[in-house]
Amino acid sequence: MININNISSAYGRVNLIGEHTDYNGGLVFPTLIPEKTTVQLTLSPSHSHSSSYLVSANSNNDTISYLLGEEKNCSHWSDYLKGVTKILREENFNIFGYNININIESNLPMGSGLSSSAALIVALFRAMVNAFHLNLSDIDIAKLGQRVENEFVGARVGIMDPMVISVAQNPGQALFIDTKSLCYQTIDIPDSLEILVINSGISHSNRSGGYLKRREECEEAAKILNTTYLSDLNLQNLSEYKRLLFSQQSTTSSNAETLFKRVRHVLSENDRVLKLKDAFINLAASSSSLNLIKDLFASSHLSMKNDYEVSIPEIDRLVELVSSEPHIHGARLTGGGFGGSVVALVEKGYKEIAYKNILSKQQQL
Ligand code: GLA
Numbered sequence: 274m275i276n277i278n279n280i281s282s283a284y285g286r287v288n289l290i291g292e293h294t295d296y297n298g299g300l301v302f303p304t305l306i307p308e309k310t311t312v313q314l315t316l317s318p319s320h321s322h323s324s325s326y327l328v329s330a331n332s333n334n335d336t337i338s339y340l341l342g343e344e345k346n347c348s349h350w351s352d353y354l355k356g357v358t359k360i361l362r363e364e365n366f367n368i369f370g371y372n373i374n375i376n377i378e379s380n381l382p383m384g385s386g387l388s389s390s391a392a393l394i395v396a397l398f399r400a401m402v403n404a405f406h407l408n409l410s411d412i413d414i415a416k417l418g419q420r421v422e423n424e425f426v427g428a429r430v431g432i433m434d435p436m437v438i439s440v441a442q443n444p445g446q447a448l449f450i451d452t453k454s455l456c457y458q459t460i461d462i463p464d465s466l467e468i469l470v471i472n473s474g475i476s477h478s479n480r481s482g483g484y485l486k487r488r489e490e491c492e493e494a495a496k497i498l499n500t501t502y503l504s505d506l507n508l509q510n511l512s513e514y515k516r517l518l519f520s521q522q523s524t525t526s527s528n529a530e531t532l533f534k535r536v537r538h539v540l541s542e543n544d545r546v547l548k549l550k551d552a553f554i555n556l557a558a559s560s561s562s563l564n565l566i567k568d569l570f571a572s573s574h575l576s577m578k579n580d581y582e583v584s585i586p587e588i589d590r591l592v593e594l595v596s597s598e599p600h601i602h603g604a605r606l607t608g609g610g611f612g613g614s615v616v617a618l619v620e621k622g623y624k625e626i627a628y629k630n631i632l633s634k635q636q637q638l
Contacts, residue, residue, distance in 0.1 A: 275316060275370075275371070275404065275405065275406070276316075276403050276404045276405075276406070277315065277316050277317075277404075278313075278314070278315045278316070279313075279314055279400060279403040279404055280311060280312070280313050280314075280400075281311070281312050281314070281396050281397075281399035281400040281403055282309050282310060282311040282312065282396050282399075283309060283310055283391075283392040283393075283395040283396040283399065283438050283439070284305040284306060284307065284308070284309045284392060284438060284441075284444060285305070285306045285308045285309065285310075285381040285387040285388050285389060285392045285438070286303045286304065286305055286306060286387065286388045286391070286392075286433075286434060286437045286438055286441075287303065287304060287306050287386075287387060287468065287470050287607050287608075287614070287616050288301060288302070288303040288433065288607045288608060288616070289302045289303060289304060289447055289468075289549065289607075289616060290302050290542070290545055290546050290549045290569060290570070290573050290605070291303075291433075291542060291543070291545075291546040292542060292573065292577055292581070292583075292606075292607070292608070292610070293487060293491075293538065293539065293542070293577075293581055293583070293609075293610075294431075294452065294504060294539055294542050294543055294546070295430075295431025295432055295433040295452040296429070296430070296431035296452075296488055296491070297491050297495075297502055297503040297504045297539045298452060298453040298501070298502025298503070298504040298505060299452060299453075299502070299503070299504035299539060299542070299543045299546075300449070300450070300451055300452070300504070300543045300546035300547065301433045301437075301449075301450050301452060301546065302447055302448070302449050302450075302460075302546050302549055302550060303433055303434075303437040303441075303447065303448060303450075304437070304441070304444065304445075304446065304447040304448070304462065304468065305437065305438070305441050305442075305443065305444040305445075305446070306387060306444055306468070306470060307444045308379075308380045308381045308382075308387065309379070309380070309381065309392060309396075310377065310378070310379035310381055310389065310392040310393050310396045311377070311378045311379070311396065312375055312376070312377055312393075312396040312397055312399070312400040313375070313376040313378075313400075314373065314374070314375050314400040314401070314403070314404050315373075315374045315375075316371035316372070316373060316374075316404055317371060317372045317374065318371060318372075319370070319371060319372050324369065325340045325341070325342070326340065326341040326369060326370070326371060326372055326373065327339075327340060327341070327372040327373070328340070328341055328354070328358060328372070328373045328374075328375070329372070329373070329374050329375070330351060330354050330374070330375040330376070330377065331375070331376050331377065332350055332376075332377040332378075332379075335350070337349070337351040339351075339355065341358055341362070341368070341369065341373070342362065344356070344358060344359040344425070346425060346426065346427065350393070352425060352426050353390060353393045353394050353397065353421065353426065354375065354397055355425065356394070356420075356421035356422070356424070356425030356426055357394060357397045357398055357401065357417075357421055358373075358401075359425055360417050360420055360421055360424070360425070361401060361407070361417075364417070366401075366405065366407050366409075367405065368401060368405050368407075373404075375397070375400070377393065377396075379392070379393070382472060383476070384476030384477055384478060384612070384613070385472045385473075385476070385477075385613055385614050386477055386606075386607055386608025386609060386610075386612070386613025386614040387470065387472075387608070387613075387614060388434040388438060388608075390422065390426075390428075390434075391418060391422075391434035391435045391438050392438055394418045394421050394422070394435060395414060395415075395418055395435055395438045395439045398414045398417065398418060398439075399414070402414070411439045411440045412436070412439070412440065412455060414435065414439040415432060415435040415436040415438075415439040415440060415455075416432070416435075418434075418435030418438075418439065419431070419432045419435050422435075422479075428478075428479045428484075429479075429484075429485060429488050430479050430484075430609075431452060432452055432455070433450065433452060436448075436450055436452070436455065436457070437450065440457065441459070442459075445461070445462055446459050446460070446461055446462070447459075447460045447461075447462060447553070448460070449546070449550045453502060453504065458550075460550055460553050460554065461553075462553070463553055463556040463557065464557070464621065465556065465557075465620065465621050466556075466602060466618045466619065466620065466621060467618070467619050467620075467621050467624045468616065468617075468618060468619075469595075469601075469616070469617045469618070469619045469624055469627060469628060470607075470614050470615070470616055470617075471591065471595060471614060471615045471617065471628070471631055471632075471635070472613075472614045473587060473588055473591055473612060473613060473614060473615065475585070475587055475588070475611075475612035475613070476612055476613075477608070477609055477610065477611045477612035477613045479609045482611065483582075483583060483610065483611050484583075484609050484610075484611070487535065487581065487583065490531065490532055490535045491503055491535055491536075491539065493532060494518065494532040494533075494535055494536050497517060497518055497521045497524070497532070498514055498517055498518070498536070503535075503536055503539045503540070504539060504540070504543055506536065506540060507540070508540040508541060508543075508544055511536070511537060511540065514533065514536055515533050518532050518533050518536070519533075534579070534580040534581070534582070535580065535581060537576075537580050538576045538577070538580035538581040541572070541576055541580075542573060542576060545569045545572065545573050548565065548569055549566065549569050552565045552566050552569070553566075563602055566602055566603050566618060567602050567603045569603065570602075570603025570604060570605045570617075570618070571596070571603065571605070573605050574589075574592050574604070574605035574606055577605070577606050577610060578606075581610075583606070583609065583610025583611060584606050584610060584611075585610075585611060585612065588606050588610075588612070588613075588615065591615050591635065592604050592605060592606060592615055594631060594634050594635065595615055595617050595631055596617075598627050598630055598631055599623075599627075600619055600620040600623035600626075600627055601617050601618070601619055601620075601627060602617075602618045602619065602620065603617060603618045604616070604617035604618075605617075
């Protein structure tokens with residue numbers, strides 16, 4: 274029995290640590306945030322005699338429609354919906370027989386590094402799964418969600434965002450994910466800490482520019498170092514990788530230096546993910562873990578700034594400002610970079626006051 278009317282939603286995410294490791298077969302440690310995207314899907318019988326079905330959707334009073342089977346990318350929010358129906362068709366799921374009407378509401382800011390796009394994609398998949406009783410697991414949705422971005426939208430993102438958004442249950446838990454095997458472990462945010470997200474207001478995009486360039490640089494380095502994934506390399510062998518990158522004839526020395534820095538970021542970041550996960554688990558038993566957590570956030574940010582070069586001066590200043598606030602136990606740029614948000618850990622009970630102080634100082638930046 275088809276489900277004629279249903280409401281599905283998906284939370285946004287913030288990545289605690291493990292940046293630009295997901296498309297390098299590495300480790301990530303994201304968590305859900307309370308802001309979410311909600312999709313109301315209604316099916317109505319098609320009165321047309323041909324087998325063409327209309328999909329119509331509305332978001333923020335912007336209404337679009339297209340015929341199922343005629344999905345075309347037009348650099349618009351509706352590309353996410355078109356990508357979802359196209360991939361479902363390609364995978365031979367039966368989503369035919371009805372006109373589909375969708376209403377989207379979201380309190381996730383777009384372009385803020387909090388995965389508004391993956392939340393929309395996962396909410397749409399959930400709505401389609403509920404409406405047509407499709408046999409898709411949470412991990413299937415994550416994989417198809419990444420394909421929507423890669424193959425239809427044209428953003429060569431990794432699997433972290435759809436994976437955590439589809440698989441994790443509630444804000445307050447983090448997911449330690451091995452993006453190569455897709456094995457994951459749920460880790461509770463320590464009781465003594467809360468997560469604070471500060472949106473810089475500088476919009477970022479994963480479709481082009483720096484994000485794409487970084488991905489290509491990693492692919493180039495992996496080729497020279499004869500590995501499929503940079504994350505399969507060993508942090509202890511960095512000097513050997515440096516020698517190999519500089520000895521490659523086709524790379525200029527500045528290019529070799531750049532590639533080496535990208536490799537160093539990926540390998541050191543994977544190491545920080547492991548350490549942060551252990552520090553979260555050990556925090557109740559050892560207060561020294563708190564210092565380690567702060568150091569890991571600081572070194573992750575420095576690595577994104579100096580080795581991966583995805584930060585910008587405005588974000589560096591914001592990270593500095595947030596880090597200097599009392600009761601903050603770590604702050605860093607989160608997400609793809611070149612704008613977006615800063616994630617911080619704050620001592621429980623001090624989130625609101627810290628946020629207020631930061632906002633008033635941010636206005637003076
Ligand atoms: C964006 C992408 C993710 C990941 C991060 C950087 O959020 O969607 O796949 O690569 O950037 O860690």
